[in-house]
Amino acid sequence: LVWVRGTSILLSGDIKLYVASQHAKAWLLHNKHLWSTLAHPELVTTQTHFPVLIHSVPMDADPKSENFIADFMAENGIAKAKIASARWLVKPNGGVAHGSIIMNFTSKQVANLVEKGHIFIENSISQRDEHDKMMTQCFNCQELGHIAH
Missing domain, CATH: 3.30.70.1820 (L1 transposable element, RRM domain)
Known part of the structure; x- marks a missing residue:
């Protein structure tokens, strides 16, 4: 379970999440295609390059x-x-x-x-x-x- 402490919307339209630890950050980045649609059905994640x-x-x-x-x-x-x-x-x-x-x-x-x-x-x-x-x-x-x- 990952606790999100806060969010902000950047000028580019991207959403920035604030989490408590580096472990939570790594998990969110690695599993972004799993949790993003659960957070909101229209939330789109792109392939990392x-x-x-x-x-x-x-x-x-x-x-x-x-x-x-x-x-x-x-x-x-x-x-x-x-x-x-x-x-x-x-x-x-x-x-x-x-x-x-x-x-x-x-x-x-x-x-x-x-x-x-x-x-x-x-x-x-x-x-x-x-x-x-x-x-x-x-x-x-x-x-x-x-x-x-």
């Missing part, structure tokens, strides 16, 4: 294509179910030979292995980092959801 930033990817690659993901998995020994999506960090433009992609994994263990191990793309070793997603925030008014122009 663990993003990794991979550098030195050739610009002629298409990270959204099934072929790219299949080749990446074959070169690095990663199961298909572990990769949720991949996209360019910045839109590709002419004149640049390599860029960075964000690859979202469904397993934290696989994401940690990718961050700490050697990653190969088209038989070349690539550098990688943990990608920390931040909400879009205006630097003028400090509100979320838009940027200053």
